Amino acid sequence: MLLFTVKRLLMLIPVFLAISVVIFMLVHLVPGDPIDNIIRVGATPAEKAALVARYGLDQPIWAQYVNWFSKMVQGDLGDAIILRRPVADLIAQNLPxxxxxxxxxxxxxxxxxxxxxxxxxxxxxxxxxxxxxxxxxxxxxxxxxxxxxxxxxxxxxxxxxxxxxxxxxxxxxxxxxxxxxxxxxxxxxxxxxxxxxxxxxxxxxxxxxxxxxxxxxxxxxxxxxxxxxxxxxxxxxxxxxxxxxxxxxxxxxxxxxxxxxxxxxxxxxDYPVVQGCLLMLAIAVMLGTLLGDIVQAIMDPRIREGMK
Incomplete structure (x- = not known):
């Protein structure tokens, strides 16, 4: 049973990678700009460019993804652009x-x-x-x-x-x-x-x-x-x-x-918060599927045999 569980966990790794790419790309394809919601009225283009650079939105999309993913696997989901709080704290506050x-x-x-x-x-x-x-x-x-x-x-x-x-x-x-x-x-x-x-x-x-x-x-x-x-x-x-x-x-x-x-x-x-929320929902789906597979394997030994 342990071997079955380990194999199912390993199978989730490429799924998680694919989901992270889809979530990041979809969020950044949504029309709109979070900087427009925080910049003060009458701000100069230079001030807006400084805010864009501050949040790394001036980088190529692939570089933004690599930066976000590398921090995410370490437990850092970034900071909310609008609320200016760690995304992990916002999720921990609302998830219960x-x-x-x-x-x-x-x-x-x-x-x-x-x-x-x-x-x-x-x-x-x-x-x-x-x-x-x-x-x-x-x-x-x-x-x-x-x-x-x-x-x-x-x-x-x-x-x-x-x-x-x-x-x-x-x-x-x-x-x-x-x-x-x-x-x-x-x-x-x-x-x-x-x-x-x-x-x-x-x-x-x-x-x-x-x-x-x-x-x-x-x-x-x-x-x-x-x-x-x-x-x-x-x-x-x-x-x-x-x-x-x-x-x-x-x-x-x-x-x-x-x-x-x-x-x-x-x-x-607010890109970081949206990405964090969608990621939590995707993880819930994956864990639910994993739990279902484990329960089915416990109920039916033929499923465990099929994974060997």
Whole structure:
């Protein structure tokens, strides 16, 4: 298992290099100039040129990338041009808020999604199954930012149950978690239902029925357990997706986090902060994929054998 984990980690190195290049190039191709946001009105071209040179923006793009990457691998993400603070400090300040929101949303979508998908699979082709899948289909098509606005209008403005924005109390997490988690519920439930229906047609399940094992014991003890492989894959991919999907939701609910920091920095064209935020989101996706592969290898020895 250790050898499998080491090989998967080594495979992430070229992926990380490619992602760093893409992030750096995309950020610098965005129209706009961060210097325009900090230079005083009436400044001379010489003063602007001095600021450009101060932040290394006068160098060729490849030289800027090499400089940024060499510092980044040492843990230095540079300094924010607008806020004039280390990018690492800004990320460390906002990351816990995003992790709390993403973790709770992942737990919510996992528990509710697997439960709904399992019940729909057990009662397949019934009115309950069709009702659950209809609700799930509708949930998967609703954009998160639109759902967030509906949540605010109904539960915060009309009913007054939860705060509209902020992160001062635990209750402020409820609406953002529901907004992000409901989209995941639809995906997890669909995958769980399809996987369970596929496993239910296997020979060993027919044998258990022939032996007189109770239906619930077969469905929950055997079918659901074997159907977890594709569900684990989806959940591992959703770790990074949830943090990325929280960008719009955090901004709508005016919550601190990587999402709000990223959007604010994009509007200001603050290159170092945008690069740092995108890099954190990319690392979350890679670590989520790695975790999913490790869990799958633990569940299925054939995967470990395939890596030897």
């Amino acid at each position: 808020h995003s992790l709390a929101l993403g973790s709770l949303a992942l737990v919510f979508s996992t528990v509710v999604g697997i439960t709904a998908g399992a019940i729909a699979a057990i009662y397949r082709d019934t009115w309950f199954d069709r009702g659950v899948m209809t609700v799930i289909l509708l949930g998967s098509t609703v954009p998160s930012f639109w759902l967030a606005l509906l949540m605010i209008l109904l539960f915060a403005v009309t009913l007054g149950w939860f705060p509209v924005s902020g992160a001062r109390t635990a209750s402020a997490l409820v609406l953002p978690v529901l907004t992000i988690g409901l989209g995941g519920v639809a995906l997890v439930a669909r995958v769980t239902r399809v996987a369970m229906m596929d496993i239910a047609r296997r020979d060993f399940v027919m044998m258990l029925h022939a032996k007189g094992v109770s239906r619930w014991r077969i469905e929950l003890g055997s079918v659901l357990r074997h159907a977890m492989m594709p569900v684990v894959t989806i959940l591992s991919l959703r770790i990074g997706w949830i943090l990325g999907g929280a960008v719009a939701v955090e901004f709508v609910f005016a919550r601190p986090g990587l999402g709000s920091l990223l959007i604010t920095s994009l509007n200001q064209r």
